[in-house]
Amino acid sequence: MPTPVPAADVATTPVVVHHRYGPPSVLRADRRPLPVAGPGDVVVAVEAVAVSRAECAFRAADPPVARLATGLRRPRRPVLGGDVGGRVVQVGAGVAGLRTGDRVVAQTGITMGGYAGHVRVPAAAATPVPDGLDVRAAVAVVEGGSTALPFVRDHARVRPGTRLLVNGAAGAVGAAAVQLAAHLGAEVTGVCSTDHVDLVRSLGAVAVVDRTRTRLEDAGGPFDVVLDAVGTSSARRCRHLLAPRGVYLTTVPSLDVLVRTALRPLARGRSAAIAFTGLRPPAARAADVAELLALAGAGTVRGVVDRTWPLAQAAEAHAYVEAGHKAGTVLLLP
Template sequence: MSPQPSSAAPATTMRAAVCRRYGSPDVLSVAEVPRPRPGGGELLVRVRISAVTPTDCAARSARPAFARLAFGLRKPRNPVLGGLVVGTVAETGPGATGFAPGDDVVAETGAAMGAHAEYARVSAAGALHRPPGLPEEDAAAVADGGLTALPFLRDHARLASGQRILVNGASGAVGSAAVQLARYYGAEVTGVCSGANAELVSSLGAGEVIDYTEQDFTRVGERFDVVFDAVGTGSYGRCRRLLRPGGVYLTTVPGAAILLHTLQTRLFGNRRARLALTGLRSQAERAADLAVLTRLAVEGRLAPVVDGRFPLDGIRQAHRRVDSGRKRGTVLLTVR
């Protein structure tokens, strides 16, 4: 389908949640900002649903400190945060084929961020038509955690039927997706979460649940092929004893220790540590993963887990909820 320009003259401004300096959620505000225009190969999407994630909170707070390397040394490089977009194509840029105004899409903005606004630019190569029958909120919820969990389990753990996996942080957005994807791949799942979330994690497919408030999960007597630390509260040093020979420890949180252990275990030993920077995948790879995740959701194999919904004007409250460390699944931002 050939790109079609919008027939109406576009507005020049839009409402957006902005973050112009690092700090607590109180640094966030909603303001009128210039409305972006799509560049070559890009779509301008009218945002309906986005998500507030730990990455957004790191970009706002500059914590941990190395977040400044990614988001800006003195202040956020991109004052409009947010990486996930579920909405409707408003304009297509030059060379953006396969989409037309009015198409419902799911996409990530990539390093440019900008999703916490009425309009956001995305790469057409990384966008996916939202499947008919998949509600906007469900699409956002399965994409939020799934886009991290899927490449970790499929590509880096190479999880297979009959293997055993422990998921730390099993009730969060990434963890809840990981539990379900692990079951889809035929693995036996042990989930780590608080006792308050044990029933949820069991319902998602965990055969065993460990309440971290009652028991140190690194001290259990069981062994696993994969330990997936979806919240980064463990470490390879603490979790190594949980691994079977040939097993792998995966974490979503970068740092000097995991980088060192990744290098060391690649050269020596039969238990591995690995950090995967899933945000560096190509747009085509992200679109392919979105297709997998949304298909599984339509088939009923991947259930959305939504912690709460906040309007754009509730951006501070949404960040506070994520900062609390107690969210279950995805915190949605409704922009419509």
């Protein structure tokens, strides 16, 4: 359904909407009335918003099961955008700890809404950006890191000396996983294509496997953990890379990993698992965002920004992201 055009005297903000599922061209520039901060909320003037692989999947309804979350017939939330950075411009009643002018990164969660000039978020979901840290870099750290941190810390249980292989090491999640694991003392091997070898090494990988020259099956090992950050492998393909009691983890669901997680573990004490980090409680996610921004503020992890587009060119950004070869994060700039 087309959005009613706001009356001329109503203050508006630019947005990008999609009212049906389909290719990137379903994304359209529009305007909406400026949001107003309710009790416990802040309004953020958006300076950068990440375009994630999940948002491309939501826009396309691919896989179709995504419709269970986003709306069976048409998108329930026409404005996408889950990881935003910008300045607080309105503070609702009862909000402590945030003031107008503060630079923040906010995760909007399932309500989305970040492909916009302004977005209203619960104050608890907005985390101040440390002085000296660029807002775009902060959004990039949070986009990849909010998935990578629970995988590396909680599921891989990385410790000093852990031998970790990251497949898809140049992507948003992979680039953050390499840095966080290296920071925790792991010996990280990254897998990527030739163009990204130098990047992955600079993020802290002690070894890099160029996937255009070496098959994943020949990546060496043994590894205590194989983390597939892009879902192009399988537990079966990687099982001989694992040390006894080694763990195969993936961010992307497949029949192989679902069956092995629930019913049929890999042989000799090895196991496989998937996790869905976006489903964790908001307080746990906010604590991780604060930790990631503190690490970024201290220079321990850095945000990798691939390309930026103006907000109105969201369709081009989506086409680029879903091609699957970005390094780190793609941003829209309202």
